[in-house]
Amino acid sequence: MANFSREQIELQIRTQLVCEGCTYDVARSAAVRGADHYLSHPHATIASSIAMAKTYAKPLKRVKGKPDRPHVPGRRMGRR
Structure with missing residues (x-):
């Protein structure tokens, strides 16, 4: 296994x-976490570090005040 630098x-x-569509700032922050994961765990791979970075980037991509999913007009949940 090759040893890569940070x-x-x-x-x-x-x-x-x-x-994959992340902004540069979010990707940079997540890449630091992924690199920490790669360097701190002896059996970590690049793929596992990318997966760790994706889970870290998920809450960073959210914008304050924006809903998680788009509004669909005419659809009400639980009312019949």
Whole structure:
């Protein structure tokens, strides 16, 4: 297994997250967490570090005041 430096891991994770649609700032923050995961766990892989970064990036992508899902007019839950 190859040993990568922190910068190489962060760049790879950040590039992957930006390609999947994250903003650069969110991807950068998540890449730092993913690199920490890669360096602190002896059996961590790049794939597991990317998965860890994605779970960290999920709450960062939310915008304050914006609902989790879009509003669908004419649809009421629980009323009949």
